[in-house]
Amino acid sequence: MLLLASILCLTLQANAQQALFGRQEVISPEIHPDNTVTFRFRDAKAIEVKVTGDFLPTQKVETPRGTYDAPGTADLKEGENGVWTYTTPQPLPSELYLYSFIVDGLKVNDPANVYRIRDIATINNFFIIGGGQGDWYRVKEVPHGAVIRCWYDSPTLKMQRRLTIYTPPGYAHSGKRYPVLYLLHGVGGDEEAWISRGGCASQILDNLIASGKAQPMIVVMPNGNVAQEAAPGESPAGFVKPSANLPHTMDGTFEASFPDIVNYVDKTFRTIKKKDSRAIAGLSMGGFHALHISAQYPGMFGYVGLFSAAILPREGSRSPIYADQDKKMDAQFAQKPLLYWIGIGKADFLYKANADYRKKLDEKGYKYVYFESEGGHIWRNWRLYLTRFAPLLFQKH
Amino acid sequence: MLLLASILCLTLQANAQQALFGRQEVISPEIHPDNTVTFRFRDAKAIEVKVTGDFLPTQKVETPRGTYDAPGTADLKEGENGVWTYTTPQPLPSELYLYSFIVDGLKVNDPANVYRIRDIATINNFFIIGGGQGDWYRVKEVPHGAVIRCWYDSPTLKMQRRLTIYTPPGYAHSGKRYPVLYLLHGVGGDEEAWISRGGCASQILDNLIASGKAQPMIVVMPNGNVAQEAAPGESPAGFVKPSANLPHTMDGTFEASFPDIVNYVDKTFRTIKKKDSRAIAGLSMGGFHALHISAQYPGMFGYVGLFSAAILPREGSRSPIYADQDKKMDAQFAQKPLLYWIGIGKADFLYKANADYRKKLDEKGYKYVYFESEGGHIWRNWRLYLTRFAPLLFQKH
Incomplete structure (x- = not known):
């Protein structure tokens, strides 16, 4: 009883002082x-x-x-x-x-x-x-992957930049190599977006892998805003207010520096370093990035996912990343991607831009998988798309 | 201009829909x-x-x-x-x-x-x-360590449990082995406590290491509440309200299962697996844990830190962990710890308990380092103690 009383006493006082308010x-x-x-x-x-x-x-x-x-x-x-x-x-x-x-x-x-x-x-x-669908977002009694926040060197951007990485259950001791999904956020997001409870990436992957629906894979969640070294509050910039209006957004800089990320991941983790074992997907601005990165480096990614992608005209841009889009797409599809996946909500303000893009793919005879959901430009759809897209990856392993 | 207009359009609409409220x-x-x-x-x-x-x-x-x-x-x-x-x-x-x-x-x-x-x-x-002191808590332009949330197997508790681990800058590619600080939280805390902006452990370690004041080390932040597999919201228990009133708190169970953590860390990370390269420290309940764990396993830790430690009588407990305290302490100090560090605030409700404990150490002639600060039982002191304690560790490396 003395024991219990002591604990309670400690607890009450600790609450009174720690919790403060x-x-x-x-x-x-x-x-x-x-x-x-x-x-x-x-x-x-x-x-x-x-x-x-x-x-x-x-x-x-x-x-x-x-x-x-x-x-x-x-x-x-x-x-x-x-x-x-x-x-x-x-x-x-x-x-x-x-x-x-x-x-x-x-x-x-x-x-x-x-x-x-x-x-x-x-x-x-x-x-x-x-x-139902919400169960994919819960932490369950299944083997859990690890989530790592680390920093990579970007020689292209001349910065150290922060990165979130999910390694699948068993990674630490299996000695095996794994395929990699690069998973990109939207405008105003950062390397915390997909791993937060908005994206639920670690819960979705744990649960898909445990149920046998997805292959064990590494998931890399970089920061797509090259003006940032890291998410707000996690960089030397201090406690700035998060904003969707950042410089160098969608101007080709992130896409041009993307190989720095792949090089770091391949050097640091036990990855399978080939195209058929790499996927890239992103939401909104991240879908735009996935489209252009996969076209720019046609030998890098075997799987591409566009989640409510911000498919925007880039004729006005001076970046070589956005030049010769049709030629790049021809080269990309000549190599027959294992999967080119497009998901969009019926109420999304980008619905028409995606419909136009699909029409273009149709006209060229380029194969893709299309998934249409209810609703608009919201996390509910992006979580849903990840639960549909991830099971289609790396099935040959 | 088309580019800029498109981005702004996207940004506004994305804000309108993503940010919602x-x-x-x-x-x-x-x-x-x-x-x-x-x-x-x-x-x-x-x-x-x-x-x-x-x-x-x-x-x-x-x-x-x-x-x-x-x-x-x-x-x-x-x-x-x-x-x-x-x-x-x-x-x-x-x-x-x-x-x-x-x-x-x-x-x-x-x-x-x-x-x-x-x-x-x-x-x-x-x-x-x-x-001043606040600068230790900022993210600076220095090399950054990595922060890993992973799960270890506890055969003693028959659970998978979540763990936070800091690896120092350069860990990924150095090939070196590193000493390990086990850093424990207080009652109601969890494996997120020290790494949160309450504890600032990763910022403090990054900055101390960069300034040459502390040796590069791994820091292991376990969950000291054995009723939990993981922090609230991170376990299959779901979104329960965090509480300081948990079962099996300070009943010896955590201490008895502690070697499971050390075994996992030594198996999974490049550690130096010997006493002189292991430290254990904790705040409040974690100080209590550090005291009893270091006494229970006198060959395990060369350095001990008690931060506002909850030094409570345990005569009423049936746990063998708390039995024969004097004998255990004699055995621990017979092996001459490299450092036994005690920090407490003048206004802490545990001040007298710590003074009594120091008196006992003095009477036995056991050496320790004492640090007294202003204020009470608050994070401000625990962050301060970490900035004072970590530089004293592993100086022989």
């Missing part, structure tokens, strides 16, 4: 057995509390820059002790969902839920509904 | 050249906005459980456009500081600052004032 006692979100979800927020002084998130129907928002779909809101109702609640009227389909509260017009994170995702400069809470 | 435009915190700091918060509807943080003088708070020191608060004043501001009257000494806002009684994170630290179930914003 008090505690919240409500449970939020609470996922019920039928997959309805209750949100709770304690604030006796509030006049109006709403929840906003991607589990609610979207609403049209008009801005001077145009109309776009914003996530909807729902009202919490005040009950006893200043606790506001909202329960979804219907069970939610299995998925990873984002949400925040809006308290008297002020957006706040749910203080009862420490689980949050940063996406560029926005932080939202999240939760997962299991029983 | 709007943006804040104020700059907060703003660190001025003289190291005064301005906090800003936009909320036209608020009646009262305060900032609370560890840069403010503490205040006594009375609770049914006793009186303790809580961080103070300061009032922001409303200016134009609903922007509230507070500027510190004095420059702040160089340090990493935590803060939050309190808006009409509701604690909220600063929405203009995405940089946050989770400590158990509390999330605060942070910022760094440079020019």
Whole structure:
């Protein structure tokens, strides 16, 4: 009993001093057995509390820059002790969902839920509904890969740059060599994007490999913004506000320096150093990068994945990376990629650009695999595309 | 111009859809050249906005459980456009500081600052004032180590468990073997605690090694709560609320299973597998662990660090780990540790327990190094202790 009392004493005092700023006692979100979800927020002084998130129907928002779909809101109702609640009227389909509260017009994170995702400069809470697609995003009782944050030397950029690498379960002691997927983020993202709970890359790979649906592979997640040495807060630039407006974005510089990354990875990890054991895929700007990098270095990647790719005209660019696109594509497809995969959401603002690109591929008779999903330019789709794309890779191993 | 327009278009739309929930435009915190700091918060509807943080003088708070020191608060004043501001009257000494806002009684994170630290179930914003001790916590233009999250097998606990490992700059290609510091967290912490911006372990080690003050070393940060496979959110237990009240805390189980960790590390990394090349240190509960692990396995660690150690009586415990403490200590000190280091803050609630322990060491004539700091049981001290302790390790290499 002395033991227990001592621990409790320590715990209380440690809490009082370490945690510093008090505690919240409500449970939020609470996922019920039928997959309805209750949100709770304690604030006796509030006049109006709403929840906003991607589990609610979207609403049209008009801005001077145009109309776009914003996530909807729902009202919490005040009950006893200043606790506001909202329960979804219907069970939610299995998925990873984002949400925040809006308290008297002020957006706040749910203080009862420490689980949050940063996406560029926005932080939202999240939760997962299991029983379907969302299960790929959970940590399960399966063998786990390792996640490594390291720094590579880029002679082309004359920088040390940060890199996230997933090595598959068993890598440390197997002595084997593995194929490599290079997985690229979107504009405003960084080397944390895919490994965060936005992308869930390590959970998806662990679960796909454990279920036998994907081959064990190394996944390399570089930083595609060459103005950055590393993600915001992880570089000597200090604690700058993350931004989607960075210099040297999509000007050919990242693509031109990409072999530095492949060289580092092949030198540092037990990779299979050949085209049929390398894949490159990316979301949005990363899809643009994957398109141009795979065309620029046609002997480097056997598999290509364009996830909601930002397929943009580049005739105005002076970069040699974007010159002679048709010739480069002819050379790339003459070598018959093992897989050229295109995924896009029906509501994506890049849908037409992707449809036009597919038309061009069709006209040339170039083979690709096409996957069309609901929804727009959101992480939900990019996680889905990774669960569909990764199983198609390296099947000959 | 087409290029630029396309990028901007993409950026705006990507922001509109990815970021989902709007943006804040104020700059907060703003660190001025003289190291005064301005906090800003936009909320036209608020009646009262305060900032609370560890840069403010503490205040006594009375609770049914006793009186303790809580961080103070300061009032922001409303200016134009609903922007509230507070500027510190004095420059702040160089340090990493935590803060939050309190808006009409509701604690909220600063929405203009995405940089946050989770400590158990509390999330605060942070910022760094440079020019002194705080510089050890910054990412600088120096060679960087790698940070690895991996899983080890614990036959003793019959679990796969998650582990954070820092390897020093150059590890990947040097072919050399390195000494190892095992660095343990406090109650309610986990394998993320020391590597988070609370502990700043990777920044501290990078900077100490680059400045020649510390030897290149591997740092192993395990999870000291044997009820957990991994940090909250990183295990199959799902998104449970982090808690300092976990079962099997300080009951001898972690200490008894510690050789599983050393075995994994020695098998997986290029370590120097001998006592003089192994150190163990920990904060609070981790200091307790370091004390008992180093005494239980006197041939394992040449260096021991107790950071605000929770030195608690264990006569009531049935664990053999805590039996025959005096005999174990005699055996440990008979082998003359290269360093037995004790650090404590003058205001720490464990100050007396540490003074009593030192008295016991003095009576037995056992040598140790003692470091006393200002303040209490807080991360500020544990970061400081690491910057003082690490340079004393492995000097013979």
